[in-house]
Amino acid sequence: MKRKLLALTFGILTIFGCSDGETKKQLSELKTELVQTKAELNNCSAELTEIKNTAENRFIRARKLLSKNNLSEAKIEFQGIVENFKGTNDAKTASKEISKIDTTVKQQRIDAERKKALGYKILKPTTRVKYGDLSLKFDKIWKGKRWSFDDYGHKYFLRDAERGNSHIMTRVSVTSENNNPTLPPILVYQMNNGELKYLGTQGYKFRRWKDYGSYLGNYADYGNDFSHSKTIPFNCGVELSNDDLKRGTIYVVLKKQGCFNRTKSDYGNPEITYKESSCSPKRILKVTDFDNDYILLKKL
Structure with missing residues (x-):
């Protein structure tokens, strides 16, 4: 027309x-x-x-x-x-x-x-989180001097915090529908002058290995491989200054974003680790950030 x-x-x-x-x-x-x-x-x-x-x-x-x-x-x-x-x-x-x-x-x-009116007081901690293909069960979140991981039966590894520092640690079991998921960051914030300020991101460590040979990478440990096991336990932690930790209430927070990738190392043990890549946590968290992307796990 x-x-x-x-x-x-x-x-x-x-x-x-x-x-x-x-x-x-x-x-x-x-x-x-x-x-x-x-x-x-x-x-x-x-x-x-x-x-x-x-x-x-x-x-x-x-x-x-x-x-x-x-x-x-x-x-x-x-x-x-x-x-x-x-x-x-x-x-x-x-x-x-x-x-x-x-x-x-x-x-x-x-x-x-x-x-x-309530501000951050409205936030309620949770021990179970599900998003996408992942389900996470948080067994324990605490502050301490000694972080243990990579238990292979008769021996395990310890990381003691330096003098004047402490670890903020998390014991979590991750269940995935995906054979090779990227894991979300577990973040530590501190309440200071009415704001949640970022302190650090916890690293992922395997809680246990089948034996010393699997820890060394001589053969696979299917218990630590999502392509064979649906659920894998981790011990996570980050070392922070006691001065920072004492300045206000500590908020342990999960960001619903996969940014820890399964990586095979050419040197060092264990051969398989999860390494951080581009988590980009917000430096200041507002209450509205917890509507979608962030979840409160615990206050310390």
Whole structure:
């Protein structure tokens, strides 16, 4: 339709430019055809608008907006159904959806006011976290001088904190549906002047090995390989200054982002380790950060 309109317009312009070979009759016929074409275009536009605004299409747009949590725009679509299809079942359904949206918005306002009033006090620690393909069970989180790991039966390894320092440690079991997951960072923050300030990221160490040979890498330990074992236990830890740890309450936090990768080393033992890559934790955590990306595990 648009191409036809452009062709007619071009024809008229051509007649104006070449008057010696054209007649007034031809010009009149082209003008009449142009008017008819414009009328057809307007009719098509009106029909298209009517199709877009059927109750069915409004419902489709509204539910798509709801899936994106765009409540205000979804409500506008539902209101359009109520106003244009009064007395129908579609209007009744839309009215119910509007009531649900109003209830949700009201609850969100109450939650926001409560969060603002209570601040970080609203956060509740958890011992189990599930996101994506991972489930994590936190058995113990504590502060101490000695971090133990890599137990292979008759011997295990210790890392003693330097004088003036302590370890913040976590005993966690990770379950994965994926054969080679990236593990999330366990972070340590400190409450200082009303803000959660980043102190450090815990490292992952295997809790145990089948025996000394598997620890050395002489042969595989399927108990420490997600491609063979669904759940693997880890002992995690980070060494921090006691001066920092004493300045305020310690918050141990999980960030829902995989950034520790399984790595095979060419030297040193054990041969298999999990190494950090681009965890990028926020230096200051706000209460709103715990809505999606961060989870409180424990306060110390």
